[in-house]
Amino acid sequence: MAEAIRIYPPKPDRVYLFGTCLVDSFSPQTGLDAIALLKYLGIEAAFPHAQTCCGQPAYNSGYDREARAVARSQMDLFPEPWPIVILSGSCGGMMRKHYPALFDQASEVVAFTERVFEFTEFLRHVVQPTLTDQGDPTRVTLHTSCAGRRELGIHEHGLALLGQLQQVHLVPHDYQEECCGFGGTFSVKHANISAAMAEDKTRNLLGAGVDEFVSTDWGCMLNLNTTLEYAQQPLRGRHLISFLAERIGVSEADRQPGATQVLAEAAG
Numbered sequence: 001m002a003e004a005i006r007i008y009p010p011k012p013d014r015v016y017l018f019g020t021c022l023v024d025s026f027s028p029q030t031g032l033d034a035i036a037l038l039k040y041l042g043i044e045a046a047f048p049h050a051q052t053c054c055g056q057p058a059y060n061s062g063y064d065r066e067a068r069a070v071a072r073s074q075m076d077l078f079p080e081p082w083p084i085v086i087l088s089g090s091c092g093g094m095m096r097k098h099y100p101a102l103f104d105q106a107s108e109v110v111a112f113t114e115r116v117f118e119f120t121e122f123l124r125h126v127v128q129p130t131l132t133d134q135g136d137p138t139r140v141t142l143h144t145s146c147a148g149r150r151e152l153g154i155h156e157h158g159l160a161l162l163g164q165l166q167q168v169h170l171v172p173h174d175y176q177e178e179c180c181g182f183g184g185t186f187s188v189k190h191a192n193i194s195a196a197m198a199e200d201k202t203r204n205l206l207g208a209g210v211d212e213f214v215s216t217d218w219g220c221m222l223n224l225n226t227t228l229e230y231a232q233q234p235l236r237g238r239h240l241i242s243f244l245a246e247r248i249g250v251s252e253a254d255r256q257p258g259a260t261q262v263l264a265e266a267a268g
Contacts, residue, residue: 007085008125015122016078018086018095021053022218023239025252029255030218032085033242034119036254040245041127045085047230048077048256056094059102060185060260061184075099075112084115085122087219090184090265092118098153119241120216135251139210141173141225143201143237145217149177158216158240165247166208173208175200182223198227206235213237 015038019031035045055070074095078084085090096116103109123129142162144155164171181187181197202224205213215221216236221237228235245255253259 006125011127012043012083014044014046014080015082016080016084017047018051018054018078018084018091019072020086020088020091020218020224023087026222027218027239028031029171030087030239030242030253032241032251032257033245034085036259037241037245037248037252038085039043039254040250041123041129046080046082051077054091054094057093057185059094059098062119064102070220071095071099071102074147075109078112080116081115083117083118083122083126084112085117087154087239088118089152089154090217090219091147092116092153093147093216097248100154102129118152118157120161121152121154123244124157124160125127130162131161131244131248133167133247134246135165135167136211137167137169139169139208140213141171141208141210141213141245142240143180143213143215143220144178144204145215145220146179146183148216154216158214160243161240162214165244171208171210173210173213174204176204178204180223181222182219184219187223195227198223199231200225202231202233202235205237206233210235212243213267214240214242214243 017034022031038045051074053070054074055067058070059067096113099113100110117126140162144158144160149155162168178201179197180201181194187194212235220240225236
């Protein structure tokens, strides 16, 4: 359930970036784009290299002790009182909503969760940028993950950011609130149901007649892009952050590994 009221801090000079294990494994460029985008907006991103999974697979499978061990190891990586910006509503939901339950609402854990922000939420409510579109006209639709929509209530943030881009025609797709069928371990435990849900979702994405789709969760895109590729459809999705970075003119040079290395090492 989404939080009713959240008080946001002023724009900081530095944040931590939690890239997520899916971005690290399948699209490191998304993480580089996020660091470059933050730099473009005047914020230094520190990236602790020892970060791994948020612990959600173990938690969703009922292994609380193992999930607690993963959660503790991750929280120890972010000792400074900076915001922790996360490239996934699903992982953000795990950290913000479920970490406190794993530790009996311990005050230090609750304080940690108050520093956790999903990336589009952080941009819209903390950074509050005015975006100037530098791209060609294009048609795009947004898929928001179930965790982002129902657990964190962040689905409006991506729409608001895309709505600032003058050359982007934002197209809604049918059954926009439907799940893509990924759900982490759900797609493993119930593969046939997951595949049917992904086929239904991609059919609606294709029906929107867009040039591409964007999402705030790499888990959803991994599922949807694979389904589209298997069906030999040309439509593909990418992370909203990469799309925004490209549209507002963050240079290719600043989005390369060499350009972000100094920022990454700044985490110590």
